[in-house]
Amino acid sequence: MLKTRQLTADNTALEQAVAAVAAAMSDPSRVKMLCALMDGRAWTATELSAAADVAPSTASGHLTRLVDGKLITCLSQGRHRYYRLAGHDVAELVEQMMGLSWSRITPPETTAPKTMREARTCYDHLAGSVAVEIYEFMQADGWLEPDGSSLTPRGREAFLRAGISLSDKPRRKACCACLDWSERRFHLGGEAGAALFIHLESKGWIQRVAGFREVVVTASGRVAIVRHFTG
Incomplete structure (x- = not known):
């Protein structure tokens, strides 16, 4: 009792x-x-x-x-x-x-141009469908902690192997899951997201559109992103 x-x-x-x-x-x-x-x-x-x-x-x-x-x-x-x-x-x-x-409502239709939905800047990191695909690959391949709050040892090794520089003592959040407003899924933010953006740009795989948030993924960039980050 x-x-x-x-x-x-x-x-x-x-x-x-x-x-x-x-x-x-x-x-x-x-x-x-x-x-x-x-x-x-x-x-x-x-x-x-x-x-x-x-x-x-x-x-x-x-x-x-x-x-x-x-x-x-x-x-x-x-x-x-x-x-x-x-x-x-x-x-x-x-x-x-x-x-x-x-999942319970009909998402509102976005009026954003297709190019902006595909790739754009989100402060200092990449957003859009391309960025979401990269984030989901990193999650599936064990590069990120489940909540996206940090890179795993495997992820840090992959970043360094790709030549993506990371600070040992970042002044900001080292890594975070940033909700993508057009995709309603996450892309990579924080220092890791910024470092990835710089790397993609330095390789000529993405190019900023002057005066706009749109980012163009180059022909070589599409091949490289598939090979390194979404394969």
């Missing part, structure tokens, strides 16, 4: 915890904040209020709810306060929720 009562209590506690997490994520503004934090950076309340398109006073309440739900953490640095995801498990949950949600 005591064991049955304990199991019932444990089940109740688990159910309440699941409901609490679901409730914390149930507001669209809070979802926007979580999605913004998926880049791995720490954001200020002001930045998150802008990302969620709500007033600072409203954002404060949403942030409190997310902190209480243990989905984000608050970091104090001097007079400033920053917010970030509570851990990789939260990032994985958000990723899974995004994937599940996209």
Whole structure:
């Protein structure tokens, strides 16, 4: 009888915890904040209020709810306060929720040109369908940790063998999975993504279009990318 009562209590506690997490994520503004934090950076309340398109006073309440739900953490640095995801498990949950949600709706048709959907810059790294294919190859071949947060020893060796320079002490996130807005899948970001972009460009495999975000994959580049990164 005591064991049955304990199991019932444990089940109740688990159910309440699941409901609490679901409730914390149930507001669209809070979802926007979580999605913004998926880049791995720490954001200020002001930045998150802008990302969620709500007033600072409203954002404060949403942030409190997310902190209480243990989905984000608050970091104090001097007079400033920053917010970030509570851990990789939260990032994985958000990723899974995004994937599940996209499968339940008809994705909006993008108006972006085909060339931009294929290859473009995303800050200092490559985005578009080509970049997504490269990322998926790296994942399948064991170059990346499951969450894309870092290169594996196999991945670092492959980068060095290809002549892609990596810093031993990067000043930024060494590697990250960056959600591609046109493909709704991930491409490689962080220092590794930037280093890959520089390598592809230096080899003449991709070329920037002056004044635009589009990137042209050259004829030799298509052959090389298939051979080295998507084969």
